Amino acid sequence: MNDQAIFQRLLALVEQYHARRKEGKFLEYLEPQALAETLDLERQAAGDWQQLFRWMEQYLDHSVKTGHPGFVNRMWSGANLPSIMGEIITAVTNTSACTYEAAPVSTLMEHYMLNSMLELVGFEEGEGQMTTGSSNGNMIAMLAARNRAGEDIKERGLGDNPQLVAFVSADAHYSLDKAANILGLGTNNLIKVSVDQRGRMRTDHLEQLLKEQLLLGKRPFFVCATLGTTVRGAYDPLPPLITLRDQYGFWLHGDGAWGGAALLDDGLRRHYLPGVEQLDSFTWDFHKMPGSNLMCNLLLFNHHKGTLRCACSAGEHSYLFREEHEDAELDTGTASLQCGRRVDSLKWFLDWKYYGREGLGARVRHYLELCEYAESRITTLPRLEMTAPRESFNVCFRFVPPQGVDSNDFNLRLRHRLFEEGVSLVGVAFIGDTLTLRLLITHPEFTRADVDQFLQSVIDMGAKLLDE
Numbered sequence: 001m002n003d004q005a006i007f008q009r010l011l012a013l014v015e016q017y018h019a020r021r022k023e024g025k026f027l028e029y030l031e032p033q034a035l036a037e038t039l040d041l042e043r044q045a046a047g048d049w050q051q052l053f054r055w056m057e058q059y060l061d062h063s064v065k066t067g068h069p070g071f072v073n074r075m076w077s078g079a080n081l082p083s084i085m086g087e088i089i090t091a092v093t094n095t096s097a098c099t100y101e102a103a104p105v106s107t108l109m110e111h112y113m114l115n116s117m118l119e120l121v122g123f124e125e126g127e128g129q130m131t132t133g134s135s136n137g138n139m140i141a142m143l144a145a146r147n148r149a150g151e152d153i154k155e156r157g158l159g160d161n162p163q164l165v166a167f168v169s170a171d172a173h174y175s176l177d178k179a180a181n182i183l184g185l186g187t188n189n190l191i192k193v194s195v196d197q198r199g200r201m202r203t204d205h206l207e208q209l210l211k212e213q214l215l216l217g218k219r220p221f222f223v224c225a226t227l228g229t230t231v232r233g234a235y236d237p238l239p240p241l242i243t244l245r246d247q248y249g250f251w252l253h254g255d256g257a258w259g260g261a262a263l264l265d266d267g268l269r270r271h272y273l274p275g276v277e278q279l280d281s282f283t284w285d286f287h288k289m290p291g292s293n294l295m296c297n298l299l300l301f302n303h304h305k306g307t308l309r310c311a312c313s314a315g316e317h318s319y320l321f322r323e324e325h326e327d328a329e330l331d332t333g334t335a336s337l338q339c340g341r342r343v344d345s346l347k348w349f350l351d352w353k354y355y356g357r358e359g360l361g362a363r364v365r366h367y368l369e370l371c372e373y374a375e376s377r378i379t380t381l382p383r384l385e386m387t388a389p390r391e392s393f394n395v396c397f398r399f400v401p402p403q404g405v406d407s408n409d410f411n412l413r414l415r416h417r418l419f420e421e422g423v424s425l426v427g428v429a430f431i432g433d434t435l436t437l438r439l440l441i442t443h444p445e446f447t448r449a450d451v452d453q454f455l456q457s458v459i460d461m462g463a464k465l466l467d468e
Ligand SMILES: Cc1ncc(COP(=O)(O)O)c(C=O)c1O
Pocket: 075, 132, 133, 134, 135, 136, 172, 173, 175, 226, 228, 229, 230, 255, 257, 258, 285, 297
């Protein structure tokens, strides 16, 4: 096959998959052993395009159709078409977004997008970078705060400084624990602040913990506000956190990986993110509600120009970064923890230009309306109940089995059957001791009828399980 024929066949395959992504089951499930046999991974294929295409077709046939309405498990689904086009161009050009020299268009697009986001959030004299995801964004924010917290920490390590302590809510994402590990704080020095009944950080408890730690001679240096928690979708209250930050001098970071999308609409921003422009740093995934292809993350710093570069750079790198160049200032790699950087800017730029803030804002409002609808249905449908009142974009509920049947065990089995039978893949998590199903809606074309169908499928599967 020549290159032209290969491209034509590939594009036809991709187009067909995309056109049919909502049809049939969301997954043709095979057990790992059966799938391995189907794939015949050991098979030789030197120079054999027919075999490569067979694997590509099998990949598509046995992939989870994340653009299918049954896929309500993760914080993303499918991807925007402009973004998919951007990914194809990114693959075919295959460069590293670390220098202007190697990635001129990507560099300018990344700066353009980051500046647009700094303006959107309202950070002045700020800077930013695209990272590999919010886990990384949270860690880099903690890294910058750590380096600011003690003298020469970057050069001399943590050694002779007072013990640094950081704080997050008990419902924060586990990436913060990882960051405490990686950055040498120790996971015990990431202190968990209790949450109120709605899942929001209790700032009275935070203040009490700050005082206790100071009395112990420790140095509170970083607080992460979760802006849309992973399970319940709760937003930690920013105004009292900002007051505490001003009083105690810690770095206040916002983890908006999921809930940062509220920025896309003025009303939602006022409601969920009051004071966001006063944070020290903020991270947000565009691959979640806004729908860009994975991964598409931004990390923004407020009033700390130069801090990112200072926090992330180390070592002799003149073989790559040529500081005498006029355009060296544009190089994104010097402010990054990576050496090679995947181009994530093109897809992001294309999505932003195509949908605009208006279009994406309308999408996020639509998601919220569907969540309100889902909650109203769950509270009226027999056998279903909310496991926590809805805070924002997360609908936490369960199937209520008859007395004597263990609810956690039953809901776990129910969820697994929905998956195995290719009906849906719904999230699962604990709220306290209660196992809960977590419905997340991130399909732009999802409708009330899809909500009804999904809830009915849970009820039907529950009834079927009870009959067995
Ligand atoms: C609140 C929160 N923070 C951080 C993350 C991590 O994001 P990423 O997968 O981009 O690393 C998630 C992911 O679900 C999240 O829900």
